[in-house]
Amino acid sequence: MANALVMKSGHHRRAMSQLDHLIRDIDGCIERGSVQVRAQAVSRIADLMVQGGDALTREQIALFDEVIQRFSVVIETRARIDLAQKLCGLPKGPRLTLLGLAGDQEVIVARPVLAGSDLADQDLVRIATERGRDHMLAICERASVSEMVTDVLVTLGDGVVRHAIAGNPGARFSAVGTATLLDHSRADDALQDLLGERDDLSPVQMRQLVEIAKQSARRRIGGSLTSGSRDAVASATDRSATSVVADLDRSVTDYGPALKVVRAITDVRALEEGDLSGFASDGRKEETICALAAMSGLSIGGVERVFQERDNDLLIVIGRARGWMWATVRSLLKLRDPALQEHHHFRRAEETFGTMAAPMAQRVLHFLRVRETAVKPVQSQRGLKLR
Numbered sequence: 001m002a003n004a005l006v007m008k009s010g011h012h013r014r015a016m017s018q019l020d021h022l023i024r025d026i027d028g029c030i031e032r033g034s035v036q037v038r039a040q041a042v043s044r045i046a047d048l049m050v051q052g053g054d055a056l057t058r059e060q061i062a063l064f065d066e067v068i069q070r071f072s073v074v075i076e077t078r079a080r081i082d083l084a085q086k087l088c089g090l091p092k093g094p095r096l097t098l099l100g101l102a103g104d105q106e107v108i109v110a111r112p113v114l115a116g117s118d119l120a121d122q123d124l125v126r127i128a129t130e131r132g133r134d135h136m137l138a139i140c141e142r143a144s145v146s147e148m149v150t151d152v153l154v155t156l157g158d159g160v161v162r163h164a165i166a167g168n169p170g171a172r173f174s175a176v177g178t179a180t181l182l183d184h185s186r187a188d189d190a191l192q193d194l195l196g197e198r199d200d201l202s203p204v205q206m207r208q209l210v211e212i213a214k215q216s217a218r219r220r221i222g223g224s225l226t227s228g229s230r231d232a233v234a235s236a237t238d239r240s241a242t243s244v245v246a247d248l249d250r251s252v253t254d255y256g257p258a259l260k261v262v263r264a265i266t267d268v269r270a271l272e273e274g275d276l277s278g279f280a281s282d283g284r285k286e287e288t289i290c291a292l293a294a295m296s297g298l299s300i301g302g303v304e305r306v307f308q309e310r311d312n313d314l315l316i317v318i319g320r321a322r323g324w325m326w327a328t329v330r331s332l333l334k335l336r337d338p339a340l341q342e343h344h345h346f347r348r349a350e351e352t353f354g355t356m357a358a359p360m361a362q363r364v365l366h367f368l369r370v371r372e373t374a375v376k377p378v379q380s381q382r383g384l385k386l387r
Contacts (some may be wrong), residue, residue, distance in 0.1 A: 039079035065094030114138035140164035258286035321362035
């Protein structure tokens, strides 16, 4: 133990000595140094701070903070990413530097800090409000998220953000936040599933969720029936959502022929983006849904729900996560809503697709995959298995 303390003290003294040396030439490095020299300097300073660890005093941390902050505004994105990754896990990090990185307009810089650093709730709320969806999704990755922050995420965030935060077991919701999520779940079956798997809903809130799920089942299944069958649907949904699907199995889409087409391809080779795009462009919805399920790792029921969403966000997320071209996603959106014909109908969707960070999309798709346990029994009854 004594030897370890001596070694730690020695590392600390060397770190501060090297920092003093770097500080003497900080102005010259910032003003005259090349991009590479600046990046190397700030990386070295960050390394010294990490080496100092718990031994650093408040004054020394403030000194590091001041020096790193001066560099952080003049270095390129790659260097800021490295800086964020080095500093995000420090128990006593440089506060002003971390705040600057957390609010960086490039979410790839901000994400490690937003997801892992000890930031105040007020700072998280400000950044979420100022920066938007990608930064909100990074906040959703935190091990714990307070009610103050989740209130902002569920109110200002879109469907993708609501899914991500509802799927975080460390998130805590106020009564208002939970009510907002329940209200959105009326038109969002995937959100219903996410809320149903949480263990922090009150008995009253759980009863509300069950009633919403019943209404959704009636609407989804009853919409394809004749008026004479709708009373039977209402009665069945009062028994349970599972019995609705079992009792009315004949009324759902028969994916058998489409599955044969997809399996004929997968028996020879892996499905490709061109296969999916071709099905969608030809208006072959069943084949498109089966192919999309196989390529995304979602169930057929899960893809059906994506197609039934009120907005395009989840379909865009899947395309971005899989690295597909915009033309492919555009064909999927057009198949989902044939009324979309003109270029201006797709403008906002294309902007969203172009600006969405692929790692963020991949994490949301992962959320969707792991939250599908509720629909697996239904798939089994219907024989909707791709493998």
